[in-house]
Amino acid sequence: MLNFIKSKKDCTGCGACLNACPVDGITMHADQEGFLYPEKNENCIDCEQCENACPLASGDTHWNHKFVQHAFAAVSKDKKVWQASTSGGAFTEICKAFGDDNTVIFGAVFDGLHVRHFHVFGCGQIEPFRKSKYVQSDIGLCYRDVRALLEENKTVIFSGAPCQIAGLRKYLVHDYDNLLCVDFICHGVGSPAVFQAFLLYLEAKYGAKINSYTFRAKNVFLGNFSSYVSRYIFENGKTIFVENDEYNNFFLQQLCLRPSCGENCRFRTNERLGDLTIADFKQREIIFPLISDYRNYSTIIVNSKKGEEVLGRLYKNMNILSCDLDHVKKYNPLFYTTTKGNPLREAFFNDFTNGMNFKDLVQVYNTLPAKIKRADQIKKMIPYNIKYWIRRISTKLKGNRQNS
Numbered sequence: 001m002l003n004f005i006k007s008k009k010d011c012t013g014c015g016a017c018l019n020a021c022p023v024d025g026i027t028m029h030a031d032q033e034g035f036l037y038p039e040k041n042e043n044c045i046d047c048e049q050c051e052n053a054c055p056l057a058s059g060d061t062h063w064n065h066k067f068v069q070h071a072f073a074a075v076s077k078d079k080k081v082w083q084a085s086t087s088g089g090a091f092t093e094i095c096k097a098f099g100d101d102n103t104v105i106f107g108a109v110f111d112g113l114h115v116r117h118f119h120v121f122g123c124g125q126i127e128p129f130r131k132s133k134y135v136q137s138d139i140g141l142c143y144r145d146v147r148a149l150l151e152e153n154k155t156v157i158f159s160g161a162p163c164q165i166a167g168l169r170k171y172l173v174h175d176y177d178n179l180l181c182v183d184f185i186c187h188g189v190g191s192p193a194v195f196q197a198f199l200l201y202l203e204a205k206y207g208a209k210i211n212s213y214t215f216r217a218k219n220v221f222l223g224n225f226s227s228y229v230s231r232y233i234f235e236n237g238k239t240i241f242v243e244n245d246e247y248n249n250f251f252l253q254q255l256c257l258r259p260s261c262g263e264n265c266r267f268r269t270n271e272r273l274g275d276l277t278i279a280d281f282k283q284r285e286i287i288f289p290l291i292s293d294y295r296n297y298s299t300i301i302v303n304s305k306k307g308e309e310v311l312g313r314l315y316k317n318m319n320i321l322s323c324d325l326d327h328v329k330k331y332n333p334l335f336y337t338t339t340k341g342n343p344l345r346e347a348f349f350n351d352f353t354n355g356m357n358f359k360d361l362v363q364v365y366n367t368l369p370a371k372i373k374r375a376d377q378i379k380k381m382i383p384y385n386i387k388y389w390i391r392r393i394s395t396k397l398k399g400n401r402q403n404s
Helices: 016-020 049-053 080-085 090-097 142-151 164-171 191-206 246-252 305-314 327-332 344-351 358-364 370-380 384-403
Strands: 027-030 037-042 071-076 104-111 114-121 156-159 179-184 210-214 228-234 239-243 276-280 298-302 318-323
Touching: 016 049, 016 142, 016 164, 016 298, 027 156, 027 318, 037 090, 071 080, 071 090, 071 305, 071 327, 090 179, 090 344, 104 142, 104 191, 104 384, 114 142, 114 191, 142 156, 142 164, 164 179, 179 305, 179 384, 191 210, 191 228, 191 246, 191 344, 191 358, 246 358, 276 305, 298 305, 318 344, 344 358, 344 370
Parallel strands: 104 156, 156 179, 179 276
Antiparallel strands: 027 037, 071 298, 071 318, 104 114, 210 228, 228 239, 276 298
């Protein structure tokens, strides 16, 4: 690692140092856990531009501007957009509201079965950016591309994890009117190496080469869909949907997260660096109990004046409900608080890097409580419209008791 990075907890892999180096004196190398870290190469001239560009080295992890944030629950009015998205289609509609066919959009995509940042020209090309990817994306030299496009007066939308947004802003030095940054409420980034090992495990398990993997696939049935249904498409044409598969369980248990994530993350703060923050809207049935809608909604948090202007354009194509920001914090605390790491993480990666078979890793570490799994399965068997009427009757009964 570079000299100013004291430990792996102090590097998010955002790539700002790589992009800032004027002589290409940095190379990103994957460690045994599969995460990329910067290292000097023979071109280095010790100019310290890498350290100057690092958000963690400088402490530039959040905005110090004064802006009253606002939170909303939103869902696209376009059924096709909603079905193709993880939550309510917020990112697609944000792109359409801020940009046009000449806008350049950056985000994480599957390149084959590897995740990296990429860009497309025009809002009509954003399909690859939809759906969550619970694997750290390789930024590469995207920040250089962003700056070049901005200097050409192109409109640019950049989406990424909060640490990646921080890396971009630190690299650019100042804001641009033609740049919109969109971050998300982040659980952490998963190991690319663990994900690749998982894919090999799937191929052995199902006896076929895997062509496509989708996180959070919407498999709608009787008005229900699971938050963590993955879709596998194999070379032999077989398509399989699996709920809470082995990789997702490792990810949710924080077993395969980057060392700078979880309890070590310095970007979980109210003062977001994205103009807009998006996420799942959690516990909508509690916050808005009288709204009958089987669709899942997105959270949209407005963090800047620019974000506020974009929100105003979203009403045309989205159903939007104003929400107290405290509700978002209560039901999605990853917005602003760190989480305690899994004490088994070190043992997990020791076994993984020492070559333990993935099937054995599953046997040892796939420990999500069975009671929680069963409760979730039962809850998901109840169609949303029935849940809605149960809540309405319950609310009415509570009101009658209070008035009696």
